[in-house]
Amino acid sequence: MSSEGAIPSVGFPWGTFIAVIIIGAFSLLSLYLGFEAIASGRTEDANYYILLGSTGFAAMGYMIFRSRVTTVRKPLIPRVEVVTTLECPKCGFKKVRGFKRGDYVFKEDEPCPNCDGVLTITRIHRREKRSRRW
Amino acid sequence: MVAMLQQPSQFTPPRSDIGVLVQIIFSAAFLLYLLYAQRIQSITMLKQVEGTLRRVKTLRDEGKRISIEAIKEIGKPDRDPTPDVERFLEHFFIQPVSLDPAGIVWKLEQLLNVRESKFEDEVRAMAPGASESELNNLENLLEAALALNVYYKVIRHFYLLGKKTMNLYIIMQIHMLLPLLMREIEAYSAALQAFREGMPIGDGVGALVAAKLMRGYEKREVAKDIVAAEVPWEGRTLIVLKAKGPGGNVGKPGDAIRNILRERGREVKAIITIDAAGKLEGEETGSVAEGIGAAIGGVGVEKYKIEEAAKEYDVPLYAVAVKEDITEVVAPMPPALFDAADKAVEAVQRLILERTHEGDMVIVAGIGNTMGIAQ
Ligand SMILES: [Zn+2]
Numbered sequence: 001m002s003s004e005g006a007i008p009s010v011g012f013p014w015g016t017f018i019a020v021i022i023i024g025a026f027s028l029l030s031l032y033l034g035f036e037a038i039a040s041g042r043t044e045d046a047n048y049y050i051l052l053g054s055t056g057f058a059a060m061g062y063m064i065f066r067s068r069v070t071t072v073r074k075p076l077i078p079r080v081e082v083v084t085t086l087e088c089p090k091c092g093f094k095k096v097r098g099f100k101r102g103d104y105v106f107k108e109d110e111p112c113p114n115c116d117g118v119l120t121i122t123r124i125h126r127r128e129k130r131s132r133r134w
Numbered sequence: 135m136v137a138m139l140q141q142p143s144q145f146t147p148p149r150s151d152i153g154v155l156v157q158i159i160f161s162a163a164f165l166l167y168l169l170y171a172q173r174i175q176s177i178t179m180l181k182q183v184e185g186t187l188r189r190v191k192t193l194r195d196e197g198k199r200i201s202i203e204a205i206k207e208i209g210k211p212d213r214d215p216t217p218d219v220e221r222f223l224e225h226f227f228i229q230p231v232s233l234d235p236a237g238i239v240w241k242l243e244q245l246l247n248v249r250e251s252k253f254e255d256e257v258r259a260m261a262p263g264a265s266e267s268e269l270n271n272l273e274n275l276l277e278a279a280l281a282l283n284v285y286y287k288v289i290r291h292f293y294l295l296g297k298k299t300m301n302l303y304i305i306m307q308i309h310m311l312l313p314l315l316m317r318e319i320e321a322y323s324a325a326l327q328a329f330r331e332g333m334p335i336g337d338g339v340g341a342l343v344a345a346k347l348m349r350g351y352e353k354r355e356v357a358k359d360i361v362a363a364e365v366p367w368e369g370r371t372l373i374v375l376k377a378k379g380p381g382g383n384v385g386k387p388g389d390a391i392r393n394i395l396r397e398r399g400r401e402v403k404a405i406i407t408i409d410a411a412g413k414l415e416g417e418e419t420g421s422v423a424e425g426i427g428a429a430i431g432g433v434g435v436e437k438y439k440i441e442e443a444a445k446e447y448d449v450p451l452y453a454v455a456v457k458e459d460i461t462e463v464v465a466p467m468p469p470a471l472f473d474a475a476d477k478a479v480e481a482v483q484r485l486i487l488e489r490t491h492e493g494d495m496v497i498v499a500g501i502g503n504t505m506g507i508a509q
Pocket of ligand 1: 092
């Protein structure tokens with residue numbers, strides 16, 4: 001399993017960080033030059049610098065967003081809630097409880113609290129969740 | 135610079151030095167992108183593959199941990215099962231050569247039988263305290279962990295190969311497949327919970343339909359891990375069969391159908407197979423569809439046997455499919471699928487009324503993993 005070291009470990013994204021700092025500095029400088037150009041009445045220059053500056057900021061935002069997505073998304077083992085439905089074939093008594101290991105469909109599980117019948121497992125499935133439907 | 139900041143309005147040359155510098159840098163960036171776009175794309179893709187790989191590794195490790203935990207808990211072994219589980223997860227299967235394909239099904243079957251009995255023995259040795267159905271469930275659990283391990287190793291192979299060669303096309307291959315692979319991987323990781331606890335899974339819907347039809351009638355074993363019951367219904371005799379539950383089992387339905395046909399010969403007027411089928415995006419989970427042919431998945435050995443036997447005795451093959459998503463096949467059964475079993479029972483009954491006459495004999499085979507479903 002020594003080859004597993006070949007996958008770089010998750011750490012602070014230094015590459016992105018440095019790139020963001022450099023782009024940020026140049027974008028700030030561009031914006032400064034842009035506003036200065038407005039102040040001195042050079043509209044064309046001003047438009048050019050402000051466009052450059054804001055593009056830089058947009059790129060920066062995108063980079064931060066991207067690195068955030070990869071670091072925030074945690075690996076998850078899906079764990080769902082499973083319920084068992086028991087029914088009495090004699091009196092129709094019905095009970096729903098959480099799944100227990102050893103449950104199976106059509107298992108005669110426990111005595112009925114209402115009559116002398118035996119509760120039988122009729123359904124085992126994930127808990128109902130009505131999500132969006134197409 | 136300080137003077138510049140203090141009185142910006144006086145700093146008014148036509149184009150400042152800094153302005154030129156900024157322009158050069160941005161033009162350079164543009165040029166760099168123009169020339170190295172492919173390399174940048176490779177690096178970005180590789181980064182994404184790396185993120186997924188890390189996730190798959192966690193899932194793989196989790197699969198191993200859950201397997202070891204379950205074996206310790208259920209199997210009560212007298213020694214640590216970790217090295218045995220690690221050895222099991224590296225198990226491989228060599229497909230028979232297909233240069234001369236005649237007879238390959240029987241070769242494949244023989245290899246699969248050996249694999250199955252070896253796995254059974256290994257799991258039994260690892261978990262001496264487990265009951266027969268618990269052994270079946272543990273075996274399923276270990277196979278899910280093994281599948282996760284294989285996915286992890288294949289993705290890692292392409293990632294490392296891509297990194298070594300920096301070849302866009304090698305990286306693209308794995309990058310393109312990742313979304314589809316991830317769905318399969320997520321399905322297997324959802325299976326870990328179901329297999330450890332012995333819950334009914336999406337694939338069990340065929341077995342559930344058969345269980346509903348044969349409930350209360352006398353059962354006998356007609357092939358390895360397949361039980362059958364004769365059920366009189368509307369003047370017909372239904373021979374209903376399913377894998378033997380409630381342990382995780384698929385049995386050998388092909389052998390069962392062949393054995394019944396040999397026994398009953400041309401009395402049998404129809405064979406109906408019921409199985410879960412992968413749905414297309416947009417189709418609803420639990421919708422029931424009817425068709426012609428043998429509804430059975432897997433490598434094809436059992437399907438081949440069913441088709442051969444049906445041809446030999448000239449019995450029509452009808453199929454009922456219950457649609458489900460690939461992520462639901464081995465995950466704990468969703469309620470919509472459980473309800474679909476009743477709809478499938480109705481579909482089977484309608485099919486029998488339409489296609490057979492009173493006095494006929496019909497084989498109804500519920501295909502699928504019967505984990506958590508008795509009969
Ligand atoms: Zn009762």
